[in-house]
Amino acid sequence: MTQIYYGDEMAxxxxxxxxxxxxxxxSQMEWKYNxxxxxxxxxxxxxxxxxxxxxxxxxHFSLEHDGNGTLAARFYDKNNHQDIVLIGAGLDNGKLEIxxxxxxxxxxxxxxxxxxxKLPVVNGKVTVMVENGVVLLEQW
Numbered sequence: 423m424t425q426i427y428y429g430d431e432m433a434x435x436x437x438x439x440x441x442x443x444x445x446x447x448x449s450q451m452e453w454k455y456n457x458x459x460x461x462x463x464x465x466x467x468x469x470x471x472x473x474x475x476x477x478x479x480x481x482h483f484s485l486e487h488d489g490n491g492t493l494a495a496r497f498y499d500k501n502n503h504q505d506i507v508l509i510g511a512g513l514d515n516g517k518l519e520i521x522x523x524x525x526x527x528x529x530x531x532x533x534x535x536x537x538x539x540k541l542p543v544v545n546g547k548v549t550v551m552v553e554n555g556v557v558l559l560e561q562w
Contacts, residue, residue: 476505510557533562
């Protein structure tokens with residue numbers, strides 16, 4: 423499970439001299455720090471989480487792929503609400519072809535919420551441009 427700590431949107435250093443364990447994640451907050459790119463990254467992740475209950479409450483299924491990082495689908499189906507997402511983190515930047523047949527079997531187009539690009543599904547596969555190691559696919 424991934425945890426986001428208050429202040430991650432400011433790219434705090436994860437190594438703090440004299441600390442041990444997760445105390446390194448509780449460093450002093452730098453209130454005057456301003457990095458629009460880092461803030462945008464965390465805003466995109468937060469908005470995706472807000473829009474998709476499957477991110478936090480869905481069933482998790484790891485997907486195989488070539489390269490580094492994690493690629494997973496999450497399925498939520500409760501109380502007459504269905505939500506499906508495909509999430510990639512720690513991936514190699516650049517083009518990545520993903521087989522989405524088992525996740526989005528009827529999709530003809532998906533959207534990468536991280537880049538806002540609409541992507542055609544061709545023969546059950548989608549080609550995405552990975553940025554900052556992240557892919558956030560949703561039905562479109």
